[in-house]
Amino acid sequence: MKIGTFVRATGIGLILLFAVAPILVLILAAFDEGRFFRFPPRGLSMRWFIAAFESAEYRASVTRSVVVASLATVISVGLGGLAALGLVRGRPPGQAYLEALILAPLALPLVVWAIAFLQVLSYSGLGGTLFGLILAHVIITLPIAMRVILATFTRIDPDLEAAARSLGATPVRAFLRTTLPLARGGIAGAAALSFLVSFNDVVVSTFVAGAGWVTFPVRLYAQLRGEGIDPITLAIGAMIVGVIIVGAIATELWPRRRGR
Amino acid sequence: MRSPREAGGGTSLSPTLSLLFIAPAAILVLAAFGLPFLLLLALSLASPVEGSLVPDMSNPTLAAYSRILGDGFYLRTLATTLAMSLATAAGCLALALPLAHWLARRAGRARRVLTAIVLLPLACGALLPTLGLVHLLGPLGVVNGTLRGLGLIASPLPLLGTQLGIVIGLIQAFLPFAVLPILAVLDRTPPVIEEAAITLGATPARLWVRIILPLAWPGLLAGGLLVFCSALTAFVTPQIVGQGKVATFAMLAYQQALQVLDWPFASALAVTMLAALALAAVVTFSLARLRP
Amino acid sequence: MRHRLVGTVAFAVAALPALAQDFAGQTLVVGTWGGDIERLLRTHVAEPLEAETGARVEFLLGGSSDRMAKLYAERDNPTMDVTFQNIYEAPQLLADGLVVAPDPESPAFKAIWEGMNEGCYAMSLVGLGIAYNKQLFPEPPEWADLWKPDYHGRIAMAPYPSSESDGFLAVAARLAGADEHDPDAAFSKLAELGPPALTYTSLDEIFALMDAGEVAAAPMISGYVLSSLADWENIGFVFPTDPGPVLVRDMVCQVANSPNPELARMFIERAVGVETQTAYAEELMFGPTNSSVTLSGEAATGTINTPEEVATLVQLDWPWLIEQRPEWTERWNREILGQ
Structure with missing residues (x-):
């Protein structure tokens, strides 16, 4: 059993290493003093982190990305969750087609769709607006959110809800008290994926975003094609990684302390 | 006992009510995705105008489609792209299932932090991790350096500019899409089923194939679909890891849509891809129904 | 003909300081590359223009092919006023009527080396x-x-x-x-x-x-x-x-039927002006198209900046x-x- 544990730990460790190895390269490169994405780093420095904080343009673009991603996440998890519930718990006519419809945006090369979307948007006089940008992002994130929540709902026994109702709970209350808490993990996963996909979208945003809504990835790519990677973006990437890990540790510790 | 694959999914909503639940998402997709898609369909039938990039939509033609279908180059590229996307989905699921299972059952208090770490490849966009990967996979990179140092290979493995390298890059990029749904599903299945199987003397192989795999099935299905579609439409990773030496269908669509600005042809490429997927879905669906 | 007339009027207006605040509340949208180019354009073109006119200048960042696609997609309702493109794109934009043809009577046109304005105004060599x-x-x-x-x-x-x-x-x-x-x-x-x-x-x-x-x-x-x-x-x-x-050129274009044509022309005048062109050469080694620019030192040797040098190019x-x-x-x- 001990050997088994060791083999398992090594295997899991290797998978995790595979997942994050490129991120480690990115973090190390962010501390390189040079102007290029080099690896291994040749001279350590904090200059790009300082430059990131000093750049009003980068600060503004990260803030915009957070705003857009938050709105897109709330809408796609809300609508996607509702649709997933309808698909799993009801047997609506044309169930398979309805699911395929909501998933369809996953199956097109986004750049081609984005150009068509921009034409429709521009024709409706909505070119360059925040509304158009959010709408475009929701189309990308809604299928992801819907599919993840759908998978979670299929593993939640509807009998639980039925039991709650037989004990006198209203349908809404029964859902909120039984199914929703059980689906919390799936909803959180859907929200995390939606947020990150929206936060990092460049293909659609490049076309649809107006000048007032240049997001962080759009700014990153705009420079790439002429000059290459701005090391400031490496520093921002490293800081995003830091925020996520610190956030995960904090949420792990916080409820427990409260519980004591 | 019902098999785990069929657990859940009972009906508790009337068809009308469930349609009401689905309606907002469906209407949004119909409007914001469907309308542009109709335009795209129309564009794919438009005919090019000499000396202009604005196509003539009043004069429909199937020229773009016959250019795709009448020529082995595009169909071969489509087949290669589908195969690479399948390999990516399989690779992601093979790594994600044990990882998600371990996170769900054994990680304990490390779980939340490790799950966050699994998400990181998605957190910095496709580009920065992909460039990081290039530094690892290159002829002078860490991977080849380590393998050479261990004496496992004599000359560097060609990982950049190959299909293998691209699939590795895509697995790395999209692993979170596979891990999260499987984790969410495994969380909703009681560990006692597995414990009972072990108590009853199931071998590890039987445990994984007969118990864990069916338990995780909805998650595998969701994760596999998300990874497959993302790999199919990705172009940053194939372009950079592939060094422009391996053409994928999405890269060709990107080139036509953005660089050549031949929108009728780019649209026809996109429609072809969607049609191929729809066909694959119908075939899979009918095969699944045929099974007793 | 109409464009030429509008242009002349616009330059006359721009020359009158008394009318400077006429553009307050308007936003000029300029599509360009991010990084150093955005920085130089902001310092040498956008900020002085904002001070002079009271308008705001916003940059829409991306690659030139992104902008090209955007111009075609938004052709009935453009959101950009000025766009920077490559020489391999600019003539097509003019052929499709998406940009305003360079005006031979404008100061910008006359300041630029002869024969360099193809489709749009030449920005750098x-x-x-x-x-x-x-x-x-x-x-x-x-x-x-x-x-x-x-x-x-x-x-x-x-x-x-x-x-x-x-x-x-x-x-x-x-x-x-x-x-x-x-x-x-x-x-x-x-x-x-x-x-x-x-x-x-x-x-x-x-x-x-x-x-x-x-x-x-x-x-x-x-x-x-x-x-x-x-x-x-x-x-x-x-x-x-x-x-x-x-010879490869970056071009600066005035988008046809854009919301702010006067401001767009004023932006282009400053972009091809001596100050901006000198900064491009000294900081980025981009050769000036403005024939009045004189360079020295590294910028002079590194860039293409004389008619003789242009003559050696293919x-x-x-x-x-x-x-x-x-x-x-x-x-x-x-x-x-x-x-």
């Missing part, structure tokens, strides 16, 4: 030369040296279409005794190099591999390459002489190349990449 690994090429190479057997399969290229790859095809055609009007000569000569060692989309990718000697050389555009060389001691850059470097038939693009893309995918 750069040349397609050779970036190379100094160990592999002890002497700066000529174009023909790239065809030596030692370097087979070790030459990197830009994606097609681009100024770089159109220019490299034209060079290959000239080495084969023809020019870009003979695609068969161009493609078969280029295919002799073997498959590209790398199709690069950013300087980081290519310089890392060139520094390590994995890539021997690549046709690249001066400008950013020159201003980056300080970071890479193993990499050199040369303008060959037989044939000479291919000038391509861009409208022809644009027309060939769909067919050449197919050939590039099959004959160069698919080897």
Whole structure:
């Protein structure tokens, strides 16, 4: 059993290493003093982190990305969750087609769709607006959110809800008290994926975003094609990684302390 | 006992009510995705105008489609792209299932932090991790350096500019899409089923194939679909890891849509891809129904 | 005719300080590349323009092909007023009526070297030369040296279409005794190099591999390459002489039917003005198009900045190349990449 544990730990460790190895390269490169994405780093420095904080343009673009991603996440998890519930718990006519419809945006090369979307948007006089940008992002994130929540709902026994109702709970209350808490993990996963996909979208945003809504990835790519990677973006990437890990540790510790 | 694959999914909503639940998402997709898609369909039938990039939509033609279908180059590229996307989905699921299972059952208090770490490849966009990967996979990179140092290979493995390298890059990029749904599903299945199987003397192989795999099935299905579609439409990773030496269908669509600005042809490429997927879905669906 | 009239009026208005605040509340949208170009345009063009007119200038960042696609998608309802494009795109935009033709009576037009305004106003002059690994090429190479057997399969290229790859095809055609009007000569000569060692989309990718000697050389555009060389001691850059470097231009365009045409013209005047053009040359090694700019030191030697230097450059038939693009893309995918 001990050997088994060791083999398992090594295997899991290797998978995790595979997942994050490129991120480690990115973090190390962010501390390189040079102007290029080099690896291994040749001279350590904090200059790009300082430059990131000093750049009003980068600060503004990260803030915009957070705003857009938050709105897109709330809408796609809300609508996607509702649709997933309808698909799993009801047997609506044309169930398979309805699911395929909501998933369809996953199956097109986004750049081609984005150009068509921009034409429709521009024709409706909505070119360059925040509304158009959010709408475009929701189309990308809604299928992801819907599919993840759908998978979670299929593993939640509807009998639980039925039991709650037989004990006198209203349908809404029964859902909120039984199914929703059980689906919390799936909803959180859907929200995390939606947020990150929206936060990092460049293909659609490049076309649809107006000048007032240049997001962080759009700014990153705009420079790439002429000059290459701005090391400031490496520093921002490293800081995003830091925020996520610190956030995960904090949420792990916080409820427990409260519980004591 | 019902098999785990069929657990859940009972009906508790009337068809009308469930349609009401689905309606907002469906209407949004119909409007914001469907309308542009109709335009795209129309564009794919438009005919090019000499000396202009604005196509003539009043004069429909199937020229773009016959250019795709009448020529082995595009169909071969489509087949290669589908195969690479399948390999990516399989690779992601093979790594994600044990990882998600371990996170769900054994990680304990490390779980939340490790799950966050699994998400990181998605957190910095496709580009920065992909460039990081290039530094690892290159002829002078860490991977080849380590393998050479261990004496496992004599000359560097060609990982950049190959299909293998691209699939590795895509697995790395999209692993979170596979891990999260499987984790969410495994969380909703009681560990006692597995414990009972072990108590009853199931071998590890039987445990994984007969118990864990069916338990995780909805998650595998969701994760596999998300990874497959993302790999199919990705172009940053194939372009950079592939060094422009391996053409994928999405890269060709990107080139036509953005660089050549031949929108009728780019649209026809996109429609072809969607049609191929729809066909694959119908075939899979009918095969699944045929099974007793 | 209407445009010319509007232009004259606009310049007259711009010249009157009393009317300066007339543009308050308006926002000029300028599509351009991010990074140093955005920074220089903000300092030397946008900020003075904002101070003078009371308008706001916002930059829409992206690559030039993104902007090109956006111009076509929004052609009935444009959101950009000014856009920066490459020479391989600008003539097509004018042909499709998406940009306002350069006005020969405008100060901007007259300030720019003759013959450089093609489709839009010429913003900067750069040349397609050779970036190379100094160990592999002890002497700066000529174009023909790239065809030596030692370097087979070790030459990197830009994606097609681009100024770089159109220019490299034209060079290959000239080495084969023809020019870009003979695609068969161009493609078969280029295919002799073997498959590209790398199709690069950013300087980081290519310089890392060139520094390590994995890539021997690549046709690249001066400008950013020159201003980056300080970071890479193993990499050199040369303008060959037989044939000479291919002339490549960045263009600045006024979008047709844009919301703020007067402001757009004022922006373009400042962009091609002496101050901005000098800053481009001194900080980015982009050659000025404004004939009144005088440079000294490193900027003078590194950039293309005199009519004599322009005369040594290979000038391509861009409208022809644009027309060939769909067919050449197919050939590039099959004959160069698919080897």
